[in-house]
Amino acid sequence: MARRNSGSREDMPKAKLTMANLRETLLIFSYVRPYLGKFITGLVFITLSSLTTMSFPYLLKQLIDTANGAKSPFGTSGAIVGWMFAILTVQMLFSFMRIYLFTSVGENAVADMRRDIYRKMITMPMDFFAQRRVGELSSRISADLSQIQEAVTSLLAEVLRGILTLIIGIGLILYISPLLTGVMLSVIPVIIIIAIVFGKFIRRFSRQTQDQLADSNTIVQETLQGISNVKSFTNEWFEINRYTRSLQQVVKMAIKSGQYRGMFVSFLLFSLFGTIVLVVWYGIGHLNFGDLTAFVVYTAFVGGSMAGFADLYGQLQKTLGATQRVRELLKDIPEQVSEQDEPVQPEHVLHGQVTLQNVAFSYPTRSELPVLRDVSVTVMPGEQVAIVGPSGAGKSTIAALLLRFYEPGSGQLLYDGKPATTIPLTQLRKQIALVPQDVLLFGGTIRENILYGKPDASQEEIEQAARQAHAHEFIVNFPEGYETVVGERGVKLSGGQRQRIAIARAILKNPVILILDEATSSLDAASESLVQEALDNLMKNRTSFIIAHRLSTIRSADKIVVLEKGVVKELGTHQELLNLPDGLYRELNRLQLEITGVE
Numbered sequence: 001m002a003r004r005n006s007g008s009r010e011d012m013p014k015a016k017l018t019m020a021n022l023r024e025t026l027l028i029f030s031y032v033r034p035y036l037g038k039f040i041t042g043l044v045f046i047t048l049s050s051l052t053t054m055s056f057p058y059l060l061k062q063l064i065d066t067a068n069g070a071k072s073p074f075g076t077s078g079a080i081v082g083w084m085f086a087i088l089t090v091q092m093l094f095s096f097m098r099i100y101l102f103t104s105v106g107e108n109a110v111a112d113m114r115r116d117i118y119r120k121m122i123t124m125p126m127d128f129f130a131q132r133r134v135g136e137l138s139s140r141i142s143a144d145l146s147q148i149q150e151a152v153t154s155l156l157a158e159v160l161r162g163i164l165t166l167i168i169g170i171g172l173i174l175y176i177s178p179l180l181t182g183v184m185l186s187v188i189p190v191i192i193i194i195a196i197v198f199g200k201f202i203r204r205f206s207r208q209t210q211d212q213l214a215d216s217n218t219i220v221q222e223t224l225q226g227i228s229n230v231k232s233f234t235n236e237w238f239e240i241n242r243y244t245r246s247l248q249q250v251v252k253m254a255i256k257s258g259q260y261r262g263m264f265v266s267f268l269l270f271s272l273f274g275t276i277v278l279v280v281w282y283g284i285g286h287l288n289f290g291d292l293t294a295f296v297v298y299t300a301f302v303g304g305s306m307a308g309f310a311d312l313y314g315q316l317q318k319t320l321g322a323t324q325r326v327r328e329l330l331k332d333i334p335e336q337v338s339e340q341d342e343p344v345q346p347e348h349v350l351h352g353q354v355t356l357q358n359v360a361f362s363y364p365t366r367s368e369l370p371v372l373r374d375v376s377v378t379v380m381p382g383e384q385v386a387i388v389g390p391s392g393a394g395k396s397t398i399a400a401l402l403l404r405f406y407e408p409g410s411g412q413l414l415y416d417g418k419p420a421t422t423i424p425l426t427q428l429r430k431q432i433a434l435v436p437q438d439v440l441l442f443g444g445t446i447r448e449n450i451l452y453g454k455p456d457a458s459q460e461e462i463e464q465a466a467r468q469a470h471a472h473e474f475i476v477n478f479p480e481g482y483e484t485v486v487g488e489r490g491v492k493l494s495g496g497q498r499q500r501i502a503i504a505r506a507i508l509k510n511p512v513i514l515i516l517d518e519a520t521s522s523l524d525a526a527s528e529s530l531v532q533e534a535l536d537n538l539m540k541n542r543t544s545f546i547i548a549h550r551l552s553t554i555r556s557a558d559k560i561v562v563l564e565k566g567v568v569k570e571l572g573t574h575q576e577l578l579n580l581p582d583g584l585y586r587e588l589n590r591l592q593l594e595i596t597g598v599e
């Protein structure tokens with residue numbers, strides 16, 4: 001059933017506030033360090049801006065006092081208004097500087113952190129990706145980092161401002177009237193505690209509403225993605241009903257949450273203004289008008305910053321949660337791949353001999369299930385080896401081991417007689433090309449997609465590769481030629497066309513060893529023969545592994561490995577295997593001939 005999308009910051013999990021957790025946030029500061037100068041200047045500006053804000057009610061009091069005939073150290077009322085404007089102007093500058101500086105630090109630090117996380121993710125071993133969902137990983141980079149960014153740009157500043165306001169504010173109202181301050185300080189925290197408890201309850205409600213909304217969004221997403229399913233089953237009515245029901249739930253929840261919110265807001269307004277009215281009423285006999293005004297305004301500041309702390313505390317918990325998850329990721333051990341583009345070193349140049357020696361393997365996620373058992377095969381440079389066998393026999397797993405996406409559980413893999421583990425990963429993978437079953441084209445132009453095989457290739461090299469892959473003909477038939485945009489927002493290419501682009505990519509890479517995972521969905525005869533010719537061009541002078549589903553394409557292979565349940569059942573040429581009485585290959589061949597009916 002539909003799961004709600006993760007990634008919205010509203011429902012980010014929080015972490016407990018402990019010393020150990022707080023220490024984790026030091027991670028953030030290691031990213032702020034390069035911009036420390038700006039950060040500290042920002043802190044100075046926020047202090048200055050808080051001080052100027054706090055001086056404002058004081059000037060207001062002076063203004064009111066002079067209007068009532070009292071003498072002010074600031075002179076006439078005109079002079080006081082002048083001071084107030086001067087302070088407002090300075091305040092403008094302080095606020096601008098604070099926002100500018102913190103944004104600059106926050107954006108830079110978080111971009112650095114994002115880059116490090118992405119770098120870490122993309123260099124993790126395959127196993128890492130098998131155990132996590134893509135959505136979960138991308139929310140690390142989006143939601144968690146946005147939360148951290150907020151902490152850098154505003155959380156610390158707000159805490160500092162809150163503390164300053166609280167200390168100065170309480171000091172000033174104490175100075176104006178200790179008695180009234182006592183009244184205020186005993187009432188405000190009670191209101192705030194009630195507000196926090198009530199607020200929590202309301203938040204839970206609004207989270208449920210959001211979950212419900214996310215569920216209904218999943219219906220939209222799923223049905224739009226699978227629109228051909230919906231239409232072919234003529235189930236539009238069914239989906240409309242399903243969506244309507246889900247929306248009704250959302251509305252019901254939202255209205256309920258609205259009622260509670262309404263009650264909450266009216267309670268707050270009542271208590272806030274009620275307290276002010278009481279204070280003013282009590283103060284009328286005890287304080288002059290100027291003091292009373294300053295007192296009320298300072299109290300509002302103090303109350304505001306107290307209430308703000310509750311929210312800041314929640315923010316801090318969310319930030320801790322985000323930092324923890326990011327830290328965990330940064331602690332993981334990546335594969336030993338190079339992060340720079342490096343050419344193949346002469347000592348690591350391969351000649352194309354590949355040996356699997358008693359290889360056994362099971363996937364780390366399902367360690368109890370042996371996928372390969374005691375597989376031994378030797379392939380000489382330039383040979384073509386076909387791997388055939390029933391579905392699930394372990395054919396693609398061999399391809400994954402050749403690329404060292406995983407390490408064999410026992411036995412070993414040798415290249416030119418050297419253990420694969422002695423060749424640096426990047427050096428090894430640079431010399432192997434994989435043409436997968438489902439070719440993924442990146443959003444971009446056809447040219448860029450072919451270039452993926454060799455990012456510094458010239459247009460001439462690209463076209464030559466495309467010609468050999470029999471892709472040039474259809475590419476130039478598009479009005480934009482090589483600049484045609486493909487991928488999600490571009491032209492949709494047919495299966496055969498996509499494969500030929502992948503072949504051109506592989507040709508451009510010019511690998512010593514080639515792995516072809518033959519597409520299971522069959523192409524039409526014309527397209528298939530083009531793809532086959534392209535593949536033949538690609539396989540020339542390279543050691544090639546062909547994971548074959550159609551046996552007709554591998555008759556001329558130098559070796560055919562017949563796998564069943566992870567064990568090599570038969571090994572030989574087409575003719576040798578056909579001659580085996582009761583052989584599996586012979587049986588598979590017979591079945592396939594029966595299905596296709598062609599020789």
Ligand SMILES: Nc1ncnc2c1ncn2[C@@H]1O[C@H](COP(=O)(O)OP(=O)(O)OP(=O)(O)O)[C@@H](O)[C@H]1O
Pocket residue numbers: 130363365366371389390391392393394395396397398
């Ligand atoms: N990432 C993985 N994690 C756990 N098990 C896996 C993983 N990939 C494949 N398997 C399991 O390993 C076994 C062999 O799979 P593999 O993909 O190598 O078979 P195959 O021979 O290529 O099959 P097909 O012809 O259907 O593509 C299967 O039982 C499969 O379920």
